[in-house]
Amino acid sequence: MQEDIYATNRQVTLLDILDRVLNKGVVISGDIIISVADIDLVYVGLRVLLSSVETMERQGDASREKSLIP
Amino acid sequence: MPFLIHALIRLPEPLSGFREALRLAGPAAGGGTPELFVFREIGAVAVFVESVTASPLQAELLGYADVIERVAALATMLPVRYGSTAASEEALLAMLSANHDPIVEALNRVEGRVEYSVRILPPKEPSRIAGESGSDAVASTPPLLVGESVYKQYLRAKYEAFRKDRLLAGEAEALRGCLTDAIRRLDPAMRFASLDSAGFMVDLAVLVHRSAQAGLGSVFEAFRATHPDRQLLVTGPWPPYNFANLTKT
Numbered sequence: 001m002q003e004d005i006y007a008t009n010r011q012v013t014l015l016d017i018l019d020r021v022l023n024k025g026v027v028i029s030g031d032i033i034i035s036v037a038d039i040d041l042v043y044v045g046l047r048v049l050l051s052s053v054e055t056m057e058r059q060g061d062a063s064r065e066k067s068l069i070p
Numbered sequence: 071m072p073f074l075i076h077a078l079i080r081l082p083e084p085l086s087g088f089r090e091a092l093r094l095a096g097p098a099a100g101g102g103t104p105e106l107f108v109f110r111e112i113g114a115v116a117v118f119v120e121s122v123t124a125s126p127l128q129a130e131l132l133g134y135a136d137v138i139e140r141v142a143a144l145a146t147m148l149p150v151r152y153g154s155t156a157a158s159e160e161a162l163l164a165m166l167s168a169n170h171d172p173i174v175e176a177l178n179r180v181e182g183r184v185e186y187s188v189r190i191l192p193p194k195e196p197s198r199i200a201g202e203s204g205s206d207a208v209a210s211t212p213p214l215l216v217g218e219s220v221y222k223q224y225l226r227a228k229y230e231a232f233r234k235d236r237l238l239a240g241e242a243e244a245l246r247g248c249l250t251d252a253i254r255r256l257d258p259a260m261r262f263a264s265l266d267s268a269g270f271m272v273d274l275a276v277l278v279h280r281s282a283q284a285g286l287g288s289v290f291e292a293f294r295a296t297h298p299d300r301q302l303l304v305t306g307p308w309p310p311y312n313f314a315n316l317t318k319t
Contacts, residue, residue, distance in 0.1 A: 016187060016305050017132060018128070018131055020308065020311040021134055021151075022131070024311035024314070025150050025152075025311050025314050026078060026150045026154075026316060027316075028150065028154060
């Protein structure tokens with residue numbers, strides 16, 4: 001975020017970023033693969049992310065190796 | 071070995087300056103360099119990757135978002151959802167060609183605009199719904215539900231939950247209107263999307279012109295002053311993630 005003037009705390013912003021990257025933005029058609037390895041990312045919800053991020057924060061740096069998508 | 075598409079853009083002037091700025095910003099997460107693929111007056115920023123994993127790490131997703139932020143600072147753009155890949159440069163250009171008109175239309179919608187996330191948390195105590203006092207609940211209980219039987223208690227509890235939900239929904243609608251009206255006074259062409267996310271009383275994505283950004287702080291401060299018992303969460307500015315759909319809305 002370049003002018004993150006109103007972000008209230010790091011966790012809200014982090015979740016916002018991850019939610020946007022995974023659930024928002026253009027879904028384009030054509031010879032484009034929207035799913036990754038048979039997982040349709042359109043349906044990866046914030047609930048999954050919330051769970052994963054909380055787990056990662058509990059586990060500290062070691063959590064870097066933890067996947068966001070089960 | 072696909073191209074991971076990050077953003078669709080309107081080609082800025084001069085194009086060489088854009089390419090140079092993109093290059094100088096450094097590699098994307100994973101080491102690939104963001105490249106621009108051009109079709110007429112639009113383009114796609116994509117990174118060549120060995121593969122796209124089914125389980126992206128947080129760092130990969132943040133790196134992806136970082137490239138989108140960089141592009142947003144340089145051109146009118148539409149963020150692309152993570153995981154959108156093209157098998158080859160030809161496939162990428164074919165996608166741009168096939169979607170040219172909707173992409174241009176969507177770029178027009180977001181030109182010069184940024185997105186903000188505006189949320190209000192629900193009250194922690196149910197009795198703190200605006201306009202409700204403790205005696206309201208008792209006074210509003212229908213006579214039919216008054217009584218001490220288990221049956222009456224059950225119905226009263228159901229009725230009470232329904233009544234509070236309805237009050238909360240009414241207040242959410244009023245708060246949403248209060249915020250959007252105030253922002254519209256800054257930017258009459260503002261757009262908003264009500265996201266209705268679980269856990270938030272109000273969850274809005276608001277698209278405003280850059281010229282209105284300076285006034286937003288006052289709008290939010292005024293809201294906080296008039297609604298001290300409501301927690302307002304605002305993040306932004308964001309690239310227009312919630313307004314990047316290619317179908318006309």
